[in-house]
Structures are given as structure tokens and as C-alpha cells.
Amino acid sequence: MALPQVKHDLTEERIAVLEMPSGGWSDVARADALARLRMMGLPTRRDEYWKYTRPDSLTQAEPPKAAVFEGEDTPLLDDVDRLKIVFTDGVFDADASDDLSLEGLSIERLETSRADIHWARDLYGALETTGQTPVNRPLAALNTAFATDGLLIHVTGRVSKPVNLIYHHKSETSDAMLHHVIKLDSGAEMTLLENGPAAARFNKVMEVDVADTARFHHVRAQGRDHERRAATHIFARLGTESVFKSFTLTVNGVMTRNDVIVELTGDDAQAHVAGACVGDGDFHHDDTIFITHDAVNCESRQVFKKVLRNGATGVFQGKILVKKGAQKTDGYQISQSLLLDGDSQFLAKPELEIYADDVACSHGSTSGAIDEEGLFYLRSRGIPEGPATDLLTIAFLAEAVMEIEDETLADEINARIEGWLLRRRS
Amino acid sequence: MLEIKNLHVKLEEEDKAILKGVNLTVEAGKVHAIMGPNGSGKSTLSYVLSGRDGYEVTEGTATLLGEDILDMDPEQRAAAGLFLAFQYPVEIPGVGNMTFLRTAVNAQRKARGEEEMSSTEFLKTIRARAAELKIDAEMLKRPVNVGFSGGEKKRNEILQMAMLEPRMCILDETDSGLDVDAMKLVSDGVNALRSEGRGFLVITHYQRLLDHIKPDVVHIMSDGRIIKSGGPELAIEVETNGYADIVTEEA
Numbered sequence: 237m238a239l240p241q242v243k244h245d246l247t248e249e250r251i252a253v254l255e256m257p258s259g260g261w262s263d264v265a266r267a268d269a270l271a272r273l274r275m276m277g278l279p280t281r282r283d284e285y286w287k288y289t290r291p292d293s294l295t296q297a298e299p300p301k302a303a304v305f306e307g308e309d310t311p312l313l314d315d316v317d318r319l320k321i322v323f324t325d326g327v328f329d330a331d332a333s334d335d336l337s338l339e340g341l342s343i344e345r346l347e348t349s350r351a352d353i354h355w356a357r358d359l360y361g362a363l364e365t366t367g368q369t370p371v372n373r374p375l376a377a378l379n380t381a382f383a384t385d386g387l388l389i390h391v392t393g394r395v396s397k398p399v400n401l402i403y404h405h406k407s408e409t410s411d412a413m414l415h416h417v418i419k420l421d422s423g424a425e426m427t428l429l430e431n432g433p434a435a436a437r438f439n440k441v442m443e444v445d446v447a448d449t450a451r452f453h454h455v456r457a458q459g460r461d462h463e464r465r466a467a468t469h470i471f472a473r474l475g476t477e478s479v480f481k482s483f484t485l486t487v488n489g490v491m492t493r494n495d496v497i498v499e500l501t502g503d504d505a506q507a508h509v510a511g512a513c514v515g516d517g518d519f520h521h522d523d524t525i526f527i528t529h530d531a532v533n534c535e536s537r538q539v540f541k542k543v544l545r546n547g548a549t550g551v552f553q554g555k556i557l558v559k560k561g562a563q564k565t566d567g568y569q570i571s572q573s574l575l576l577d578g579d580s581q582f583l584a585k586p587e588l589e590i591y592a593d594d595v596a597c598s599h600g601s602t603s604g605a606i607d608e609e610g611l612f613y614l615r616s617r618g619i620p621e622g623p624a625t626d627l628l629t630i631a632f633l634a635e636a637v638m639e640i641e642d643e644t645l646a647d648e649i650n651a652r653i654e655g656w657l658l659r660r661r662s
Numbered sequence: 663m664l665e666i667k668n669l670h671v672k673l674e675e676e677d678k679a680i681l682k683g684v685n686l687t688v689e690a691g692k693v694h695a696i697m698g699p700n701g702s703g704k705s706t707l708s709y710v711l712s713g714r715d716g717y718e719v720t721e722g723t724a725t726l727l728g729e730d731i732l733d734m735d736p737e738q739r740a741a742a743g744l745f746l747a748f749q750y751p752v753e754i755p756g757v758g759n760m761t762f763l764r765t766a767v768n769a770q771r772k773a774r775g776e777e778e779m780s781s782t783e784f785l786k787t788i789r790a791r792a793a794e795l796k797i798d799a800e801m802l803k804r805p806v807n808v809g810f811s812g813g814e815k816k817r818n819e820i821l822q823m824a825m826l827e828p829r830m831c832i833l834d835e836t837d838s839g840l841d842v843d844a845m846k847l848v849s850d851g852v853n854a855l856r857s858e859g860r861g862f863l864v865i866t867h868y869q870r871l872l873d874h875i876k877p878d879v880v881h882i883m884s885d886g887r888i889i890k891s892g893g894p895e896l897a898i899e900v901e902t903n904g905y906a907d908i909v910t911e912e913a
């Protein structure tokens with residue numbers, strides 16, 4: 237079936253300004269991704285999963301300008317012992333990065349990886365391709381085709397400290413596309429941290445293959461640039477008894493779309509995906525989650541909380557798909573928003589699709605204001621209205637932040653949230 | 663300490679008068695008790711004094727240590743020394759009891775221009791006070807009042823009072839829902855705080871609490887007014903005869 241003209245044009249215009257890297261093992265996958273992209277076309281407002289979020293600024297050929305934001309606070313995760321890898325406007329910064337070696341894993345860059353038979357060859361674009369069914373994710377196909385760089389991380393053992401990807405944004409017009417592939421061997425374990433605004437416009441794909449009994453922890457903080465735009469995808473496949481935990485904090489940003497697509501393919505696996513976001517004014521944040529249970533006795537959790545004020549918009553589209561035979565599935569999904577005023581809005585589309593009979597799935601979505609009773613109680617004990625509201629706001633976000641296993645990291649994230657609230661109080 | 667003069671209060675949302683001219687003075691060092699039928703306005707009085715939304719003062723004044731409190735925010739009243747032990751303590755999911763209390767203690771100190779309490783001092787004090795009220799460490803870590811039994815919530819109110827050391831304490835039915843032992847604990851907690859410089863206003867339906875916390879004055883409230891005041895013997899009269907006689911006699 238031919239694409240509608242509008243979609244066709246949009247897609248071709250976007251492709252026209254891009255140059256496909258070539259000369260390496262990823263060529264085949266890139267060509268395949270481009271062909272797939274041409275079949276589905278870039279998203280428009282008519283696409284089912286783009287009804288609440290305008291894709292225009294993410295799909296148009298030229299990125300809208302985004303002022304560089306100079307935050308004064310200490311960089312996030314500064315106290316955490318980690319391996320730092322820095323990208324500035326999507327370009328690897330060797331001087332600012334640590335030596336890319338750490339016991340238990342190997343790290344290479346997509347751009348410089350030329351070996352003919354590379355382990356990532358079988359993975360690059362593979363999870364992204366699977367993740368295109370049953371819902372198209374054209375921006376991810378675009379990324380597989382045109383990503384200029386990214387990291388290829390092969391985790392073979394237990395890694396002693398986190399790997400931290402730091403994304404700086406220094407150019408008002410940067411349009412970055414990074415593609416990371418992470419492969420965890422059986423029994424391996426790693427923590428990946430990501431933080432920073434990355435570029436004026438950022439398209440990022442991360443494919444994570446978690447083998448049997450492996451464990452992957454992911455904590456990311458997107459922020460604090462106001463004008464940046466980002467579309468990110470995480471595709472994960474989970475083997476037997478494996479664990480995948482991902483948490484995202486989003487602070488500010490005119491347009492953020494975070495897709496997480498997880499497939500539980502081995503029995504007894506666990507996938508926890510959580511997010512907290514705080515937005516003020518010109519802020520649009522969309523979490524689109526798709527978790528597929530295709531094995532027995534797996535557990536999945538989706539915990540998403542949004543604090544919105546001054547006309548900010550939050551979107552949550554979350555799905556749990558339980559395939560036939562995925563018995564004893566334990567699926568949980570909650571999405572909640574705290575609207576600090578009457579101008580903000582929260583749009584939620586929770587979905588359950590279940591083809592097995594012995595499952596326990598629950599989902600809930602709420603939208604509400606600050607609890608007046610609670611606020612009065614705190615104030616009656618001498619806590620002024622501002623700090624009392626902040627306490628209740630942090631408490632509201634706590635269920636999501638608590639999904640982070642590591643306490644130090646959870647404290648850092650809370651400190652970020654507190655900072656954001658504090659700056660809005662005076 | 664607390665001086666209420668001809669206080670008239672109506673609901674903000676509707677034209678319903680609830681307090682219809684309350685006059686009451688609690689002197690420093692004294693314990694006053696208020697009894698009265700359900701719906702007579704006792705909790706309303708306590709809420710209006712602590713600054714809850716939804717009420718409108720149409721006439722009268724209320725001062726704490728000579729300062730008009732009716733125009734103050736709830737937090738200012740608290741910093742000025744007013745404390746209300748709620749009839750129905752509020753559950754606050756996600757906010758730990760300890761964090762809550764430390765924030766409150768230090769917010770009040772800050773508002774009064776005093777130095778913050780160090781965390782070591784805070785921990786030492788709260789452990790001691792909690793032990794006296796048989797509140798275990800686990801309860802201190804839990805979110806404020808969430809999953810607490812009725813009696814635990816009331817004990818938690820008294821713990822807050824002990825930590826905040828207010829000048830004027832209002833207790834709204836702190837005895838209801840307490841078992842005999844808890845009643846004793848709570849009363850001991852209150853009695854430990856009795857001092858020259860501190861006033862108490864104890865709202866209760868039962869004379870039994872007043873056996874433990876001996877009041878200096880007992881008031882009867884009916885239909886938004888204090889209709890009778892007397893000594894502790896007034897509570898005994900209520901306990902034996904109910905309110906009917908007093909209400910008709912004073913009407």
C-alpha cells in the first residue's frame with residue numbers, strides 16, 4: 237500500500253538532508269531500516285500513537301532552534317564513581333571521556349567499529365525491527381538508518397561501577413542521532429546512567445539484549461534545557477530469569493517523547509519501567525510504553541508520575557500485551573499526574589490486551605491536585621505553604637523514584653526534583 | 663494566653679452560622695475542657711483557631727499572647743505557639759514521619775528566628791519522646807499516619823505536640839478511639855507538658871479523660887455558644903445526666 241502523499245513527502249524531505257554512514261558491518265541493517273522507514277513513513281498527527289503529541293518538530297527536516305541552557309547547579313551524579321563517556325551535540329568527546337575500558341565489559345563506538353564480523357552485527361537494528369510490530373516506530377527506523385555514532389557495549393560479567401553517558405548541548409541547531417547497542421551475556425550485570433540534554437534535537441535508540449539471568453539497570457535524567465526536543469526509544473529483550481529496570485527523570489523540555497518497548501521472552505523475567513517528570517509552562521512530555529509478555533511467570537511494572545504546572549502537558553500511553561501461553565503473568569501499570577494548577581493537562585491511554593487465562597494484571601490512571609487536607613495538616617504544624625506543597629509533590633513522585641534500586645542514585649534524583657521545585661518557589 | 667471574644671463563624675460556601683458568639687479565655691498554666699453535644703461546633707472552633715480554609719469569621723476576635731491570630735496563615739499560628747491535635751489526623755502517603763517532624767520543628771524555629779535543631783539532637787529527642795508514648799522506631803519511619811491504627815494516630819499527635827512544644831495546645835477528642843492503656847499514655851504525655859507558661863484546651867465527650875488530665879475549668883458548648891462554665895464537677899454532671907438538662911436550663 238502506497239504511503240499518503242503527505243507522509244511520503246515528509247519522509248523524503250527528512251531523508252534528503254541526512255547522510256547515511258557506510259563502509260562497515262552496519263550497512264545492511266541501515267539499508268534495511270531505510271527501506272522499512274520508506275514503507276511506514278514518518279509519523280503525523282493521524283497515527284494512532286501520535287494523537288496526543290505533535291510529531292512535527294521531531295520529524296521536520298530542519299530542527300527548530302533550541303537555546304543552550306546554562307544551569308548553575310553541580311552536574312548530576314557528580315559524586316557517583318562511574319566511567320564517563322561524553323557526547324557533545326551527538327559527537328563523541330574523547331578529551332572529556334574516560335578511557336573506554338572497564339572490567340566485565342567491552343565498549344566500542346559505532347562510528348569507528350569496522351571489524352567484519354562484529355558481535356553487534358546481529359543486534360544492531362534487530363530489536364528495533366521486532367519492536368515495529370504491532371506498532372510502527374518510524375523515528376527509531378530513521379535512527380537505525382542514519383545514526384552517526386553510539387556505543388556498542390558487550391557486558392560479559394558483573395561490572396563494578398556504572399557507565400555514565402553524559403550528553404552536552406552546546407549548539408543551538410544541533411540535530412543528533414545516536415544508536416547504542418548493549419548486549420548482556422548470561423549472568424552479566426551492569427548499570428547504565430545517562431544524563432544531559434544532548435542536542436537542540438535528539439533522536440536516540442538504545443537496544444538492550446538481556447540474556448538469561450543477566451541484570452540491567454538504567455537511570456537517566458533528561459534536563460534541564462527548556463527548548464530541546466527529544467525522541468528516544470529503548471528496545472529490550474529479556475531472557476529467562478533476567479532483570480531489566482529503567483528509570484527516567486525528565487526536567488523541562490518543550491518536547492520529549494520516550495518510547496520503551498520490552499519483550500519478555502524467557503520465563504521468570506522482570507521488567508520495571510518507571511518515570512518521573514516535572515514540567516512548567518511550555519512543556520510536553522510523552523511516555524509511550526509497550527510491554528509484551530511472551531513467557532511464563534514474568535513480572536512487569538510501569539510506574540509513571542508527572543507533575544505539571546502553568547499549562548504543561550503530560551501524556552502516557554502504556555500497554556501490557558500478554559500473549560497466549562504467557563501464564564502466571566504479573567503485570568502492573570500506574571500512571572498519575574499531579575496538576576499544580578488548572579491550566580495543565582494529562583492525557584492517558586492505558587491498555588491491556590490479554591490472551592492468557594491465568595494472569596494478574598492491574599492498571600490505574602489518575603489526575604489530581606494537591607491534597608488540601610494534607611496541606612493544611614502540614615501547615616498547621618508550622619511548615620509554610622511552599623515547602624509543604626513541595627513535600628507533597630515529592631511524596632507524589634516517590635513511588636516512581638523508589639523504583640531505582642540504588643539509594644545513592646535515588647537520592648540524587650530526589651535532589652534534582654527538590655532543586656526544580658525550589659527554583660519555582662520564590 | 664488564648665483569648666476568644668464574641669467569635670461568630672459561618673461556612674464560607676453556604677450561609678450557615680456555626681459559631682454564634684464564643685467567649686473563652688484560657689490562662690497560661692491552665693487546662694480548660696470543652697464538652698458538648700455532637701455538632702455543637704467544638705471542632706469548628708479548633709479549626710478556625712488553627713486557620714483551616716472554608717470558614718469565615720463574621721464577628722469577634724481571637725488572640726494568642728495578645729496577638730491577633732485570625733489573619734495569620736496556619737504556619738504563622740503554629741510558629742506563634744498554637745497546636746491542634748486533630749480529631750481526625752490526616753494520612754500523608756510518601757512523607758516519612760521523621761522527615762515531617764524535623765521539617766516542622768525547624769520551620770517553626772526558623773520562623774521564630776531561632777537556630778535549627780541539629781539532626782543528632784532531633785534524633786535523641788524524638789527517640790526519647792516516642793519511647794514515652796510507646797511509639798516504636800518503625801512507626802517513625804513510616805509515612806505520616808498511613809496505616810496507623812486509630813490509637814496510633816492519636817499517640818502520634820501527642821508526639822508531635824511534645825516535639826513542637828507549643829504554648830497553647832488544643833486537643834480535639836484525642837481520647838476517642840483510645841484503649842484504657844493508651845488513654846493513660848496520652849494523658850501522661852499531656853501532663854508532662856503541663857507547665858506555667860502553657861495553656862490547654864481539651865475537647866472531649868468523656869469525663870474519663872478528665873480523670874487523668876485534671877481540668878481547671880469545664881465549658882459546655884451547645885449550638886455554637888459556650889452555655890455554661892464551671893469546675894471539674896460540671897464534667898461529672900454531664901457524665902451522669904447528659905446535656906439535656908443543661909441545655910434547657912441555659913436556653
Ligand SMILES: Nc1ncnc2c1ncn2[C@@H]1O[C@H](COP(=O)(O)OP(=O)(O)OP(=O)(O)O)[C@@H](O)[C@H]1O
Nearest residue numbers: 673680698699700701702703704705706707716749
Ligand atoms: N465544612 C463544613 N461543611 C458543612 N458543614 C460543616 C462544616 N464544618 C462544620 N459543619 C457543621 O457544623 C456543625 C458543627 O460541627 P463540628 O464538627 O464543629 O461539631 P463538633 O462539636 O466538633 O461535633 P462532634 O462532637 O461530633 O465532633 C455541624 O452541624 C457540622 O455538620
Ligand SMILES: [Mg+2]
Nearest residue numbers: 704705706749
Ligand atoms: Mg468534633
